[in-house]
Amino acid sequence: MSGFAKTRITWSGITRTYSIYFVLVALIALSSVINPNFFSGGNISNVSRQISVTTILAFGETILIICGLLDLSSGSVLALSGLLSVASYKATGSMAIAFAVAIFIAMLCNFISAMMVTRFAAPSFIATLAMQEMARGSALLFSKGQNIYQIGDYTQVGQGSIGFIPIPVLFLVALFAMTWYILKHTRFGRALYAIGGNQEAAKASGINVNSVKLWAFLVNGLLVGIAGVLFMSRVNAGLPNGAINYEFQGLTSSIIGGTSFSGGIGTAGGTVVGAFIVGFLNNIMNLANVNSYTQQIARGAIIALAVIYDIWTKNRRTSILVKGVAK
Amino acid sequence: MLKRISLVMLVVIAFAGGISAQAKVYKVAYIARAQADSFAAWLANSIVDEAKKYKNIDLKVFDGRANDDTENSLIENAITNKFDVIIIQPNNGESQRPYAVKVVQAGIFCITTNARIAGIAGASSVDADPYEQAAVNARMALKQIPQNAKVVVLDGPPGNFHADSRRVSWQNEFFAKRPDVKIVGEQIANWNKDEAMRYMEDWVQANPKIDAIISMNDNMAAGAIEVIKNKPAYKSTLSYGVDGTAEACLLIKAGLMTSTCLQSAYALAEKILDTTNKLVTGKSGQINTDIDAPLVNKDNVDKYIAMHKKAGAIK
Numbered sequence: 001m002s003g004f005a006k007t008r009i010t011w012s013g014i015t016r017t018y019s020i021y022f023v024l025v026a027l028i029a030l031s032s033v034i035n036p037n038f039f040s041g042g043n044i045s046n047v048s049r050q051i052s053v054t055t056i057l058a059f060g061e062t063i064l065i066i067c068g069l070l071d072l073s074s075g076s077v078l079a080l081s082g083l084l085s086v087a088s089y090k091a092t093g094s095m096a097i098a099f100a101v102a103i104f105i106a107m108l109c110n111f112i113s114a115m116m117v118t119r120f121a122a123p124s125f126i127a128t129l130a131m132q133e134m135a136r137g138s139a140l141l142f143s144k145g146q147n148i149y150q151i152g153d154y155t156q157v158g159q160g161s162i163g164f165i166p167i168p169v170l171f172l173v174a175l176f177a178m179t180w181y182i183l184k185h186t187r188f189g190r191a192l193y194a195i196g197g198n199q200e201a202a203k204a205s206g207i208n209v210n211s212v213k214l215w216a217f218l219v220n221g222l223l224v225g226i227a228g229v230l231f232m233s234r235v236n237a238g239l240p241n242g243a244i245n246y247e248f249q250g251l252t253s254s255i256i257g258g259t260s261f262s263g264g265i266g267t268a269g270g271t272v273v274g275a276f277i278v279g280f281l282n283n284i285m286n287l288a289n290v291n292s293y294t295q296q297i298a299r300g301a302i303i304a305l306a307v308i309y310d311i312w313t314k315n316r317r318t319s320i321l322v323k324g325v326a327k
Numbered sequence: 328m329l330k331r332i333s334l335v336m337l338v339v340i341a342f343a344g345g346i347s348a349q350a351k352v353y354k355v356a357y358i359a360r361a362q363a364d365s366f367a368a369w370l371a372n373s374i375v376d377e378a379k380k381y382k383n384i385d386l387k388v389f390d391g392r393a394n395d396d397t398e399n400s401l402i403e404n405a406i407t408n409k410f411d412v413i414i415i416q417p418n419n420g421e422s423q424r425p426y427a428v429k430v431v432q433a434g435i436f437c438i439t440t441n442a443r444i445a446g447i448a449g450a451s452s453v454d455a456d457p458y459e460q461a462a463v464n465a466r467m468a469l470k471q472i473p474q475n476a477k478v479v480v481l482d483g484p485p486g487n488f489h490a491d492s493r494r495v496s497w498q499n500e501f502f503a504k505r506p507d508v509k510i511v512g513e514q515i516a517n518w519n520k521d522e523a524m525r526y527m528e529d530w531v532q533a534n535p536k537i538d539a540i541i542s543m544n545d546n547m548a549a550g551a552i553e554v555i556k557n558k559p560a561y562k563s564t565l566s567y568g569v570d571g572t573a574e575a576c577l578l579i580k581a582g583l584m585t586s587t588c589l590q591s592a593y594a595l596a597e598k599i600l601d602t603t604n605k606l607v608t609g610k611s612g613q614i615n616t617d618i619d620a621p622l623v624n625k626d627n628v629d630k631y632i633a634m635h636k637k638a639g640a641i642k
Binding site for chain 2: 035037040042043046049050136140144145146147149150159231234235236237239240241242243244282283286287289291292
């Protein structure tokens with residue numbers, strides 16, 4: 001009987017770990033049948049470039065959600081940091097300064113959010129909602145609501161390629177490696193999981209919860225700042241009203257990729273797969289000329305399924321564990 | 328003595344009254360649709376600048392944040408605060424209609440703009456005709472777009488008067504007359520450059536040739552052009568927009584965009600303030616007026632670039 005139980009747990013573990021990859025493979029296979037252009041090198045490169053910005057945001061969301069936090073401000077902070085980065089590039093002509101400004105601004109915004117969460121015990125949902133408003137308002141105030149044009153070679157980062165690989169995809173790969181390493185191989189990463197799994201237990205085991213949360217926000221700021229440069233560079237303008245609702249696109253990728261909203265669960269690999277599922281789905285619906293309303297319904301349905309699956313597998317695992325303990 | 332004092336007092340009162348009549352400043356509320364929308368922001372900035380030319384007008388701008396409920400509340404607040412004129416840039420004309428009626432019923436001058444809310448007795452309006460804005464492009468496209476062409480269409484937010492009217496105009500003035508033209512992709516990009524870019528990137532994968540980009544505004548057209556500007560296969564792709572933004576004028580100058588129609592925020596602002604002034608000074612009781620819908624193409628784009636340079640939108 002125990003052997004049966006062991007087999008079931010293993011199978012559950014396999015499905016939990018790899019089901020998202022099966023979904024991705026099935027989506028690719030189905031899309032290839034629907035449209036012959038889908039599985040071409042050009043289109044895969046196209047989707048990879050399209051999802052770069054939102055996936056980089058999703059890495060930040062994943063880190064925060066694992067720790068039991070959330071960022072609703074990343075789209076607005078992206079717009080503010082990207083806009084100021086464009087302005088500083090136009091003033092100095094230096095891409096290094098443009099990157100530094102974007103990263104500094106995004107980290108500063110995240111530092112403020114972190115202070116609200118750690119010093120004043122504000123829920124991250126509320127703190128980052130406030131930051132969303134402040135950052136968007138600042139971007140609009142700075143630009144008087146107008147786009148900044150004629151940004152010159154600033155576009156090279158978002159539109160250029162090295163060989164056949166688009167530069168934003170190279171950033172995506174590098175930041176994936178960074179996120180994966182942080183989550184998998186650092187004390188900070190383990191602390192994130194511990195806090196998200198059980199904050200009181202983490203505190204009791206000597207983890208400085210506030211410090212870890214602060215660093216989680218700062219890493220998120222770093223990612224948002226880089227995404228800000230890539231976004232503005234890609235659209236060849238400083239858009240104060242750009243990237244609206246991008247935080248939700250990042251959250252969607254993260255959740256579909258298996259990150260649990262309850263905290264303590266999630267991986268960088270899963271987030272990338274989640275982002276590709278969303279990206280491929282959008283892509284095939286566009287290639288098949290599915291109308292915008294239907295596309296919205298499909299995206300909503302996928303989020304709902306991902307959340308239901310997350311809750312279902314969690315309940316199932318709990319029930320297996322409870323049965324095991326009872327026996 | 329008493330007579331003298333009375334006379335002096337009368338003179339003083341009359342003088343003070345004269346000064347007060349001269350210095351009468353009218354409170355004007357401008358309820359903007361959403362200042363996060365780049366055209367709405369351009370219009371709001373232009374209205375603020377234009378209002379500075381009128382010493383008898385004190386203008387306050389309120390942001391409807393693209394939300395009907397917020398915008399309606401702002402209109403109610405402006406009525407309560409007894410503004411002399413309330414200018415409404417509707418987020419959704421039908422939602423703001425009863426509130427515009429309330430403005431008139433409260434004895435306050437009401438001006439609706441971009442887009443007008445038509446048919447309100449006693450209310451004035453200043454607008455551009457969205458149908459005509461698209462039509463000037465569509466009439467040119469009839470001759471420019473080749474036979475059996477494949478085109479893509481970028482739409483604005485559904486329910487928006489300008490987005491819907493421009494699309495209807497393209498349907499009546501172009502697609503109905505050119506059944507040979509095939510739409511290979513049509514999506515709602517919500518006026519946004521980044522959304523339009525993503526759609527165009529996908530369409531380019533599925534269509535080795537796209538003869539024309541038909542966009543309901545310049546921002547989306549610019550996003551689509553961004554995707555193909557360095558792709559030789561799409562060198563002859565035509566593209567049409569509306570608004571006459573600084574970016575669109577630069578794209579036309581660079582030979583990357585075919586044409587747009589100017590919806591000049593400067594011209595709108597000028598007419599709005601002129602209308603406001605005429606209403607408060609009693610020169611007119613009700614005004615309904617439109618700005619022109621000039622086509623901007625490679626032949627006359629320099630004039631519009633100069634206009635944007637003068638306004639500081641192009642350095």
